[in-house]
Amino acid sequence: MTNSAPSTAGAILDDFDSRPGSATSLVRTVLGAYVRPLGGWFAIADFVVWMDALGVPPESTRIAVARLKKKGVVESSNRDGRTGYRITEQADSMFARGDGRIFGFRRMADGDPFRLISFTIPEAQRAARHQLRRRLTGIGCGTVSPGLWIAPEYLAAEAGAIVDALELSQYVTTFVASEIAAPATLRESAELWWDLAGIADRHRAFLEAFDGGSPARNSRDAFVTFVPLLDEWRVIPYVDPSLPPSMTPEDWPGTRAVATFETARERYFDLSTEWVAS
Numbered sequence: 630m631t632n633s634a635p636s637t638a639g640a641i642l643d644d645f646d647s648r649p650g651s652a653t654s655l656v657r658t659v660l661g662a663y664v665r666p667l668g669g670w671f672a673i674a675d676f677v678v679w680m681d682a683l684g685v686p687p688e689s690t691r692i693a694v695a696r697l698k699k700k701g702v703v704e705s706s707n708r709d710g711r712t713g714y715r716i717t718e719q720a721d722s723m724f725a726r727g728d729g730r731i732f733g734f735r736r737m738a739d740g741d742p743f744r745l746i747s748f749t750i751p752e753a754q755r756a757a758r759h760q761l762r763r764r765l766t767g768i769g770c771g772t773v774s775p776g777l778w779i780a781p782e783y784l785a786a787e788a789g790a791i792v793d794a795l796e797l798s799q800y801v802t803t804f805v806a807s808e809i810a811a812p813a814t815l816r817e818s819a820e821l822w823w824d825l826a827g828i829a830d831r832h833r834a835f836l837e838a839f840d841g842g843s844p845a846r847n848s849r850d851a852f853v854t855f856v857p858l859l860d861e862w863r864v865i866p867y868v869d870p871s872l873p874p875s876m877t878p879e880d881w882p883g884t885r886a887v888a889t890f891e892t893a894r895e896r897y898f899d900l901s902t903e904w905v906a907s
Contacts, residue, residue, distance in 0.1 A: 649863075650861070652689040652692070652693040653693040653696055653697065655683055655685060655693075655857070655860050656680065656693040656697060657702070658860040659679060659905075660702070661727055662856075663679075664905075669715050669716040670714070672708070672711040672713040673694065673712050673713055674712070676694065679852070679905060682852060683857065698714065701717055701719060704717050731862070732894070734866045734887050734890075736887075737873040739873045740873075741781065741782065741873060743782055743805070743809065744779070744780050744781070744803055744806075745777060745778070745779055745803060745804040746765065746778040746779070746801060747777050747778075747801070747804070748776055748778075748800050748802070750800045754800075757795050757797055761792065761795055765780070767867060767868075768791070769781070769784060769867055769869060769870035769871075770784065770788060771822030771823040773822055779806075779822055780870065781870055781871065781872075785805075815875050816875070816878065819872055819877065823870060823872070825877065827868075828868055828869050828883070829881070829883070831864075831865050831868065832869070832881075832882040832883045832885075832886040833882050834861075835865065835886050836882060838861060839858045839861070839889060840889065845896070845897055848901060848903040848904035849904045851896075851897040851900040852901035852904045852905065854893075854897055854901075855893060855894075855897035855901045856901070858890070858893050858897075859894075862890050
């Protein structure tokens with residue numbers, strides 16, 4: 630193999646670099662939550678209208694769409710004389726994976742198994758090693774030591790897909806663990822393996838910004854209310870491994886954050902989809 634990192638195929642599209650609230654992040658959120666369920670194609674003129682409702686200028690929208698085209702998330706596809714784009718096959722798979730995580734947030738129960746991921750990657754593959762660590766962090770894996778990572782067992786398939794996409798399978802061995810015996814308590818160990826303080830701060834920031842809201846006056850209002858909320862939320866289910874109660878503080882803010890998001894989803898999502906579809 631060469632020293633450069635290999636192509637990561639579909640996994641590379643799971644991009645969390647876009648800052649929530651930015652034009653690119655909002656465009657990705659609208660693509661996944663609204664455009665994909667409605668067939669995956671959109672006219673750029675319509676997209677400009679949707680984003681303008683969110684306070685994003687037309688030029689910023691066009692730049693963001695062009696950036697996502699370069700990343701392989703959308704591709705040009707004109708219909709009936711209208712200039713437009715469609716979500717690529719790889720991005721469609723990415724959004725499908727995201728739906729399960731974002732809209733189906735789950736929490737481990739005490740006694741649920743973990744997946745241990747052990748790897749020793751040659752220095753010549755350091756770029757790929759960096760990508761592996763970055764991607765594992767991005768889906769909620771924790772670090773026990775530099776070459777040993779831990780994740781809820783339900784993330785095993787996602788972690789395996791990342792390893793395969795980076796062509797690192799020959800360097801990786803995984804184990805299923807039903808019990809953890811650590812020098813510290815489970816809660817103290819979890820704080821060492823994951824950035825629980827940072828994750829808790831994300832939940833608190835979400836709660837401070839969105840308290841569930843009030844009923845929308847119309848479908849457009851529902852869209853304007855829900856999209857920024859979803860854009861802020863969609864990163865949280867990835868960085869939060871949804872650890873069991875025995876591994877998180879008793880006042881864990883994630884519990885209330887999940888309930889807040891579910892309330893907002895029930896209140897706004899279907900109604901906001903009506904506006905986009907119209």
